[in-house]
Amino acid sequence: MHTGEAKIRWAEQYMPVLREIRERFVKEQPLAGIVIGMALHVEAKTAVLVRTLVAGGAEVHITGCNPLSTQDDVVDALKASGVHCYAKRACTLEEYYSAIDQVLDAKPSITIDDGMDLIHRLHTGRRDILPLVLGGCEETTTGIHRLKAMAKEKKLLFPVVAVNDTPMKHFFDNVHGTGESALTAIMATTNCLIAGKQVVVAGYGYCGRGLATKARALGARVIVTEIDPRRALQAHFDGFELMTMREAAPIGELFVTTTGNLSVLTADDFALMKDGAILCNAGHFNVEIDIGWLETNADSIGRRDGIDSYSFGDRTLHVLAEGRLVNLAVPKGMGHPIEVMDLSFAVQALSTEYMAKQGRNLTPGVHEVPTAIDEQIARIKLAALGCSIDTLTEEQAEYMSSWNVGT
Structure with a gap:
């Protein structure tokens, strides 16, 4: 088996949340007809996310978000499975931004960023594509900072979901x-x-x-x-x-x-x-x-x-x-542990589905991930771990939502 494919299959084994989401995506096809442009760290866990989006009907074009984080054997495995992948490890800055342009040449309607380089390029050098974009998702703190600065200046021209800012991302990924x-x-x-x-x-x-x-x-x-x-x-x-x-x-x-x-x-x-x-x-x-x-x-x-x-x-x-x-x-850097990225990429997958369905109804700017999505992912993971939690009784739920009850 190709080394990249072996890495991806190893990661899939420890990503039960994305596997469950993929099963639903296969049945419902929520991303049918959607072109997704991605700039993420191209390694095995990312490949599991990519294949989950493809399983939901999306056409995916992806490149790296860091010149040194790409794993070339994973790139080869993605290409072999029909994904459009332009990333290369140890690329020059010229090659890096050329690959960003290749992703945008596909005219994506949804962007998925880790650091906001795709969105920055869209708003500076590829504005012709902006009318085609429903919205985006941003993975990391640095990207959120940049997006909020754009939004403050009213320069951000489509909605972006702040995947980085959910409790599931902060508590586990970060x-x-x-x-x-x-x-x-x-x-x-x-x-x-x-x-x-x-x-x-x-x-x-x-x-x-x-x-x-x-x-x-x-x-x-x-x-x-x-x-x-x-x-x-x-x-x-x-x-x-x-x-x-x-x-x-x-x-x-x-x-x-x-x-x-x-x-x-x-x-x-x-x-x-x-x-x-x-x-x-x-x-x-x-x-x-x-x-x-x-x-x-x-x-x-x-x-x-x-x-x-x-x-x-x-x-x-x-x-x-x-x-x-x-x-x-670093040459031996493997990125975040698999189980952690299962959670973060589950947020990405469901936020992408949310953007596909609701993007036209959202105003330009930075939007929070709906709490229901974050909680759903936590519940799937708890079930996979065999853990149980309590639920509120009707009386407790009423008490927590009322302002009338005092001492």
């Missing part, structure tokens, strides 16, 4: 997915021990919280840096050391950025770091670590297996995955 997969990729790439190490996590959103918690569980001494006073206080009460990055820079041995913002680790921080410090990013784009400064001002002393080493003064710093998304961009 916390457990990012936390486990980033640390797994770091350990597999460096062969370094986490236990006893001073780990600096920049940002204490859902992703940062997951990373900090799981690094501590492995025995690390964890420092958190933040700009939001509420999240900073939360990190403190969760038992982590709280510092500014300038205070943490001389102490840290492993730095992981999770902010979604730019210039989190800069020349001022590099100058304070220990010899041998390891730097990586678990946010979406490669803007959190100032790689440009290192390339210009430090001596590159070698690249191997996802590690770039830079020497300046009396120290050497090691950057993983070129500062890109570490859990997918």
Whole structure:
């Protein structure tokens, strides 16, 4: 069996929620006649989502959302099954955006993004296609930030469902997915021990919280840096050391950025770091670590297996995955665990169905995933796990919806 196909079948085995959705899609064909344009990390779990959408009647055109996250054998398996796939690992930026254009050449009526590159291209260079688009779905925090900025300026011209912002995405994908997969990729790439190490996590959103918690569980001494006073206080009460990055820079041995913002680790921080410090990013784009400064001002002393080493003064710093998304961009990066992506991609699949049915009735802007969809996915997963939960009695339901009952 082809290696890509073997990966996809392995993932399918541990994705019961998407399997159940696919069974219904096959019967009901809710996406019949719909062309879907996708820019996601093209690997095995994504392929299961793609095949679920195809099973629902969609014609899918897909490319990558990161130049280093594509798995070429999965691309080959998708192509062999009739999916239009334009992604390639280690592509140049020119090739990356050319593939985005190939997806848009198919004139999709629904977009599915991880980082908003498809939607950005639609609104800047491919506006001729805009009238054909019903709407889109966005997978990640960085993309939501960009979309909300567009919507605030009234530049977003069709509705987009914020898949990233559901409890099912935050509680599982961001916390457990990012936390486990980033640390797994770091350990597999460096062969370094986490236990006893001073780990600096920049940002204490859902992703940062997951990373900090799981690094501590492995025995690390964890420092958190933040700009939001509420999240900073939360990190403190969760038992982590709280510092500014300038205070943490001389102490840290492993730095992981999770902010979604730019210039989190800069020349001022590099100058304070220990010899041998390891730097990586678990946010979406490669803007959190100032790689440009290192390339210009430090001596590159070698690249191997996802590690770039830079020497300046009396120290050497090691950057993983070129500062890109570490859990997918290193050679051994497998991305989020399968069971986590079963939930996130189930939200994508049902949100895509929702957009196909309701897109013409939604106003341009960023829309929440309907709560019923999020709860449905949780219930399917609980049933697959053999777990049972209570339900409200009629009396309890009436009490919770009433304002008349007091003490």
